[in-house]
Amino acid sequence: MISAAPISSPKPTVVLGLPTKQPAPAFTFTTWDENGLICILAKIEASFTITYDIEGGTQVLIDRIPIDATSKGRCDYLLDEKPVLDVSWIGGFTFRMIFEKVGELNWGINSIDLLYNTADSLFRGSTKGGKKVARSVEGSLGMFTTQLGKSYLCPSPPVINLFESKTGKQTVVLRLTNIQIQAFQIESGKFAPMVRCSSVGFGSGVQAFPPIRFSLEQDDSVPVIVGSITIMVSILVVVGYAVYRSWFVRRVDYDTMG
Template sequence: MEPRRTVAALFIACFALLGSTQAVSLEVKEGNTTCIRAELSASFSITYNTSSGTSMVDVSLPDSAAVDPAESSCGTNGSPSWLVAVFGSGHALQLTFASNGSVYSMANLSLQYNLSDSSLFPGSNSSDVVTVVSSSLGIWATLNTTYRCNSPVSFNVGGVTVTFRDMRLEAYMPGNDLSDTESICTADQAMTTAPPTTNSTTTTATTTAATTTAPAPTPPGTPDRGRYSVLNGTGTECLLAHMGLQLNVSYFSRPQNKTIQSLVNLNPKLVNSSGSCEATTALLTLTQEQSVVINFTFTLNASTSRYHLSAISLFANWPDMTRPLLTGNASLNYLQSTLGHSYMCNAERVLAVAPDFSLNTFSLQVQPFDVTSNQFGTAEECQVDRDQMLIPIIVGATLAGLVLIVLIAYLIGRKKSHAGYQTI
């Protein structure tokens, strides 16, 4: 009987595991029109306090999760929209989306969990309802495009690890069905296998082609400096950015049949800027001929009156790509400055974003908050610029010191030579 019980327990565990990873389908409707649809599996690793210490549980979004129509919204005139899924005893997952007219993104994610639910949090010494919130997660796509990510991707949201997998979603939908056009996440692109090996009759030719060295591309040089801004609802500039931008991107090139690293300058004459300004977040979106879209997210810490560049995401679709590249990072800490001031860095700076993408900036000055009279505030310079200013000062001071030492030595020597003579 004991082996049978063991086998039965294993079957039950397997079925429980399969059930916990099953994708849930959620949609937000306005009348008969669907504006947000999400098909995904989600799990949450939560640590909570017990009378004997701490405990951690893994909670999955169950099949019974349902959209709360009273709390969800499609938004109007490009305003944020959100999907609220409720489950269990007082638990909820909210996905908030924003759009700038060309792309949509998951602006933030919030999770509410009820510690008084003993079925999920056994032994909890609290009955609080806890809410954790995260800013932009780097999940975005162009409008009329489905965001797809089958690979598991985890985010830290207020101490809770949120993991999505088998995700297909779209916001600001023009129809009731997900678009056939898909933007594939970086994790899925990394899983793509290399092209199959050719048979023996073509091995020699393939080897020869592989060993042929292609001419090195000409470096693009220093990019032109663009002047970009974002307007608020009254038509006043609420974000200013003057900078030259150069993309350093790795992707699989179809003509070369290999992964290449490419430097591409952004051309300000071909770039349109857009975005939004909120109390503690600001978004700048730069779009170049629909082939490149870059999102910059700035976050303000109201308690310290300091802001920083917290997220960068990139969509690139060049003719030699096997598929569009969608990459980014929502946990950055660049371009720090004080509210009411601008951040300035004339020197070239490399912003590491993701394994396949870094951004080179030139002659940069940016201010995402508290812009007055469409002008930059007092500039806070980057460390590199300050160091470069110190070098001539140090050199000048050193030379002055050497001159002074030589002069003192000369005067002492002259005084000694006079002391050697006696008056007759």
């Protein structure tokens, strides 16, 4: 008689979940490390003036980071990699900040890039469509150097020029406002005490941004409007003088007759 083999119970399935991400402060762009801890924290307002080629010349597109932009990055400290924060939004734009340690006591920004695609419909009339990378000049971002364990705050940093990586041609002007950033040694997922920049913008430092995503194109209506206003003012001056002259002459004649 053959005995039945014992039926073994199935082994429990072990599901390895991703580490829980540390909550990020509101209205910040964030990068988490492999343990789910915040390793880069940034509040950024930025506008970009982008020059691109069209038939017979160049055109300008002005864009800025929208409120629905998303962020991701890298903080592989153990591999001695430079921390990276990428902020991306619709239209194929990615604003990239690459951080580094400066000596033993400070941190700073190694480079700033803007990745964009002139083949996108936003770049109206573009004759050289394709993916572009505009980058800051090496060694030009020393104003962001900050003590480790501190955050950097500035209402209006200097304008930063970005140059196309392939041609070396300046193609982007970057204007930052109300920026607070920190890389390295972030405790409890919050900004450390801040170091304020030495340059202080006018008033609150907030600049008035132009409307999002428009091209600066020649508009013939502007000269027409200006010309019309000039003609109207001239007519009003002539009419006013005629009325004044008529009233003045009659008044003098009346006084003489009296």
